[in-house]
Amino acid sequence: MMAMEPPPRPSSALFDVYLRLRPSNSAHLRFLTVEERDDSHPTHITVRPLVNDNRKRAVERFAFTQVFEEDARQMDIFKGTGIVPMIEGVLGAPGHHGQDGLLATLGVTGSGKSHTILGTKSQRGLVQMTLDVLFQNCEEQLVQSFYGAPAFSSLAAADVSEANMFTASSYLDSMYGDNQSERFPSRANTPAPDCSFVSQGTSRSNKIPRSSTLPQAPSVADIQIPTDPTAEYAIVVSMYEVYNDRIFDLLTGNAMKSKHPNVKRRALLFKSTEQSPERKVVAGLTKIVCGSFEESMMVLETGLMERKVAGTGSNAVSSRSHGFFCVEVKKRDAQYKGSWSSSTLSIVDLAGSERARNAKTAGSTLAEAGKINESLMYLGQCMQMRADHQEGSKNVVPFRQCKLTELLFSNSFPSSTRSTQHIPPQKSIMIVTADAQGDYNATSQILRYSALAREVTVPRTPSYTSTLPTGPRPGTACSGRSTPSALLDELESSAAEIARLQQELSIFALRLSEETARRKAAEQSWAAAEDHMSTLEQEIRDECYLEMENAVDQERRRWQATLDNEQDNQQAHLDSKVDVVIKATKAQMRLEEPVKVYEDPDPEVRERNEELERENEVLRAKIEQLEREAMGRSASPIKKMRILKSKKWEDPESRLFGLDD
Numbered sequence: 161m162m163a164m165e166p167p168p169r170p171s172s173a174l175f176d177v178y179l180r181l182r183p184s185n186s187a188h189l190r191f192l193t194v195e196e197r198d199d200s201h202p203t204h205i206t207v208r209p210l211v212n213d214n215r216k217r218a219v220e221r222f223a224f225t226q227v228f229e230e231d232a233r234q235m236d237i238f239k240g241t242g243i244v245p246m247i248e249g250v251l252g253a254p255g256h257h258g259q260d261g262l263l264a265t266l267g268v269t270g271s272g273k274s275h276t277i278l279g280t281k282s283q284r285g286l287v288q289m290t291l292d293v294l295f296q297n298c299e300e301q302l303v304q305s306f307y308g309a310p311a312f313s314s315l316a317a318a319d320v321s322e323a324n325m326f327t328a329s330s331y332l333d334s335m336y337g338d339n340q341s342e343r344f345p346s347r348a349n350t351p352a353p354d355c356s357f358v359s360q361g362t363s364r365s366n367k368i369p370r371s372s373t374l375p376q377a378p379s380v381a382d383i384q385i386p387t388d389p390t391a392e393y394a395i396v397v398s399m400y401e402v403y404n405d406r407i408f409d410l411l412t413g414n415a416m417k418s419k420h421p422n423v424k425r426r427a428l429l430f431k432s433t434e435q436s437p438e439r440k441v442v443a444g445l446t447k448i449v450c451g452s453f454e455e456s457m458m459v460l461e462t463g464l465m466e467r468k469v470a471g472t473g474s475n476a477v478s479s480r481s482h483g484f485f486c487v488e489v490k491k492r493d494a495q496y497k498g499s500w501s502s503s504t505l506s507i508v509d510l511a512g513s514e515r516a517r518n519a520k521t522a523g524s525t526l527a528e529a530g531k532i533n534e535s536l537m538y539l540g541q542c543m544q545m546r547a548d549h550q551e552g553s554k555n556v557v558p559f560r561q562c563k564l565t566e567l568l569f570s571n572s573f574p575s576s577t578r579s580t581q582h583i584p585p586q587k588s589i590m591i592v593t594a595d596a597q598g599d600y601n602a603t604s605q606i607l608r609y610s611a612l613a614r615e616v617t618v619p620r621t622p623s624y625t626s627t628l629p630t631g632p633r634p635g636t637a638c639s640g641r642s643t644p645s646a647l648l649d650e651l652e653s654s655a656a657e658i659a660r661l662q663q664e665l666s667i668f669a670l671r672l673s674e675e676t677a678r679r680k681a682a683e684q685s686w687a688a689a690e691d692h693m694s695t696l697e698q699e700i701r702d703e704c705y706l707e708m709e710n711a712v713d714q715e716r717r718r719w720q721a722t723l724d725n726e727q728d729n730q731q732a733h734l735d736s737k738v739d740v741v742i743k744a745t746k747a748q749m750r751l752e753e754p755v756k757v758y759e760d761p762d763p764e765v766r767e768r769n770e771e772l773e774r775e776n777e778v779l780r781a782k783i784e785q786l787e788r789e790a791m792g793r794s795a796s797p798i799k800k801m802r803i804l805k806s807k808k809w810e811d812p813e814s815r816l817f818g819l820d821d
């Protein structure tokens with residue numbers, strides 16, 4: 161095996177890559193060994209396929225900037241991975257802009273990414289230590305910012321990302337009320353009991369925790385970094401997550417304020433803004449200006465509450481999203497004030513890659529896993545290209561394939577535009593976490609694309625020559641076709657050829673397994689896309705159905721209204737006709753009265769007439785009474801007619817009234 165020196169990090173390389181091994185609680189055999197070096201820290205590891213692996217895979221050797229063994233503590237990682245110089249870069253040299261920094265953790269689910277970044281109940285993570293170092297060193301030079309202060313207004317006005325900016329005290333008061341922020345006005349020195357706001361699984365109704373309950377170890381009091389003595393600073397914290405390839409603000413407080421934990425969240429865009437036409441930014445984020453380390457801790461804890469975590473078979477509390485914790489350091493001349501320059505340190509807790517089979521995921525969680533694996537596959541491609549880039553190829557890093565890589569890599573390259581030329585490209589550190597006794601396939605796949613260099617060898621095959629008998633074999637010499645030494649030579653060259661072919665074969669087998677893994681990831685994302693499409697189709701169908709139903713309902717109501725109108729018109733028409741008939745009948749009856757006087761002088765007839773007239777009088781009185789009754793019930797003329805008719809049948813006398821059909 162050839163010696164492989166750790167590659168010096170060329171200026172074109174995107175990351176320094178560190179490997180952190182976690183103490184394993186698995187009973188499996190270790191498949192990874194760290195190569196010890198006498199002179200300095202270990203930089204190489206060897207990954208051997210498991211003994212019971214029947215696929216005869218090659219042994220792989222990987223190089224990293226540095227390898228941290230299982231006993232490495234949080235402080236070893238903080239001091240050993242170049243985070244401190246990165247913070248120094250973000251603060252900027254006197255009179256110069258700061259340099260953006262990116263620190264990300266990558267690894268299989270459960271390998272210790274969140275442990276490294278966010279710590280535990282008793283140990284701080286890299287985020288907390290970074291914030292502590294920043295505040296500890298800049299506290300004297302922090303600008304006073306409260307609502308109405310000119311500094312706060314100028315900070316808000318200088319922000320190029322259309323952010324909603326708050327001071328920490330007003331933000332925390334709006335989240336927890338009762339001037340809770342006054343509970344942490346200064347740096348706390350109280351030793352911490354073993355609990356954390358986040359890890360306690362605090363319910364949404366909980367009050368803000370005391371800062372003394374958060375872990376205080378390891379202390380960073382001994383870490384001194386130089387600041388620009390001519391500058392004043394402001395430290396602005398924001399947090400977001402990339403979930404299913406969409407960006408969500410983690411400081412909106414929706415999860416804290418809403419009674420419904422599944423409240424619908426609005427995705428943010430990564431775009432150019434009016435004030436930042438050349439550099440894309442996450443637009444519309446909530447940004448909090450923090451005046452002390454304790455305030456920044458409370459903001460961090462508030463954001464972590466909102467981060468989506470879902471239990472899977474692989475890890476009880478697994479990060480199902482890529483979490484971004486951003487600390488912006490704003491800087492301006494302390495004497496002449498002037499404009500604020502800004503540089504950002506982003507600390508990223510990437511979601512873990514996992515195999516659906518291992519994680520026992522299903523339904524939406526499987527779709528999440530598909531999205532996570534897809535984004536990590538694109539990240540792998542970018543890192544692979546980076547490695548090729550290093551080797552002199554002109555490959556362009558394809559970082560625009562998904563939100564995650566766009567957010568990670570957009571600021572990694574020197575800008576070509578004049579206005580942003582003075583901004584140096586970001587410095588990036590990747591910490592790969594691994595369990596040497598965990599999932600061999602998933603871990604070796606991540607190591608393959610994240611390592612700075614890789615070398616493939618096959619286990620040494622036993623030499624055929626060493627097992628060959630030295631004397632002539634019976635029958636061989638007598639064959640006359642070949643001498644024993646010629647046969648030996650032939651055998652040796654065949655053995656060498658076999659060894660070469662075996663080596664090639666295992667390299668091909670390795671490539672095949674890589675391709676198979678890629679194909680599986682692609683298939684998974686394809687399946688997730690199909691799932692998404694069928695959900696979309698169902699949603700569209702439901703929408704169309706609802707729209708159609710509404711349209712039909714509207715049409716039915718319109719038609720009913722027309723019909724009612726028509727019936728009313730007909731009724732009115734009939735009513736008016738009946739009125740005319742009644743009036744005509746009454747007039748007729750009134751006309752008939754005088755005729756009776758002169759009609760028949762015959763006494764018998766006269767008597768009869770008089771009798772009839774009396775009867776008529778009685779009937780008219782009855783009719784009038786009935787009409788009054790009918791009017792009293794406000795009946796329509798048609799109803800009046802019906803009443804009259806029914807009266808007629810009840811009272812035989814009414815038959816004399818001339819309204820028979």
Ligand SMILES: Nc1ncnc2c1ncn2[C@@H]1O[C@H](COP(=O)(O)OP(=O)(O)OP(=O)(O)O)[C@@H](O)[C@H]1O
Pocket residue numbers: 181182183267268269270271272273274275276280475477478479480510511512513593
């Ligand atoms: N270096 C370590 N020392 C001690 N415990 C560790 C270490 N790394 C991880 N662990 C423990 O292993 C468990 C899983 O770790 P962690 O949650 O950090 O994994 P992860 O990679 O972030 O997983 P996921 O991607 O699913 O979120 C936790 O209980 C954590 O405390």
